[in-house]
Amino acid sequence: MLKSGYQKDPEFVKKINWPINEYSKVHGILYYTFNEQLRICVPNTPECNSIIKNTLLDKIHTSLGHAGFTKTLYGLMNNFYWPKITRDTREYCKTCAVCQQAKNSIQKPNGLLHPFLIPNKPFTYLTMDFLALPAIIAHATKVHYSHVWTIVCRLTKYTLVLPLPDGCTADTLVSLFMSHAYSHFGYPLDIVTDNNTLFQSAVW
Numbered sequence: 755m756l757k758s759g760y761q762k763d764p765e766f767v768k769k770i771n772w773p774i775n776e777y778s779k780v781h782g783i784l785y786y787t788f789n790e791q792l793r794i795c796v797p798n799t800p801e802c803n804s805i806i807k808n809t810l811l812d813k814i815h816t817s818l819g820h821a822g823f824t825k826t827l828y829g830l831m832n833n834f835y836w837p838k839i840t841r842d843t844r845e846y847c848k849t850c851a852v853c854q855q856a857k858n859s860i861q862k863p864n865g866l867l868h869p870f871l872i873p874n875k876p877f878t879y880l881t882m883d884f885l886a887l888p889a890i891i892a893h894a895t896k897v898h899y900s901h902v903w904t905i906v907c908r909l910t911k912y913t914l915v916l917p918l919p920d921g922c923t924a925d926t927l928v929s930l931f932m933s934h935a936y937s938h939f940g941y942p943l944d945i946v947t948d949n950n951t952l953f954q955s956a957v958w
């Protein structure tokens with residue numbers, strides 16, 4: 755969808771065919787480099803807008819605990835880019851049903867999403883989620899990556915984004931978690947996930 759979308763997007767069609775400056779093409783996917791970070795370009799087509807952009811906005815906004823516009827935008831811009839990304843993110847946050855409900859409710863929003871405990875130490879209370887991406891093949895190892903794993907600290911909103919190899923098992927997740935999170939922050943007290951089967955393993 756991304757690859758065919760570039761050809762239909764008047765902005766990206768030139769960039770994908772002649773990537774210059776901050777644009778680069780890897781395995782047919784267009785990347786925009788900003789702050790030395792490669793960000794996947796999402797084209798402006800009805801399909802990409804309704805499926806890819808909406809899914810990304812939803813996953814990132816939700817995995818950040820229904821964060822406000824700025825945090826959602828930064829979360830998104832870590833890995834993705836399109837020309838109207840700021841406008842789209844603002845619009846999405848403004849119209850999110852859960853945020854609206856929380857704002858309109860005169861009660862405390864306990865139990866709206868999850869009855870979150872209030873963390874007082876960074877990286878003790880985490881939210882985890884998976885995000886499907888266009889498949890990428892690592893040059894050196896030839897390993898295919900088609901998902902990223904987001905681990906968000908619910909206190910600071912610090913986010914780890916880890917690429918996941920295809921056919922990843924619960925054991926792979928545990929070893930990634932140990933080397934990228936546990937080794938720096940210690941073991942968390944509470945983890946909220948979307949009940950993905952990979953997280954239902956006894957080790958969690």
Ligand SMILES: [Zn+2]
Binds near residue numbers: 847850851853854
């Ligand atoms: Zn929301």
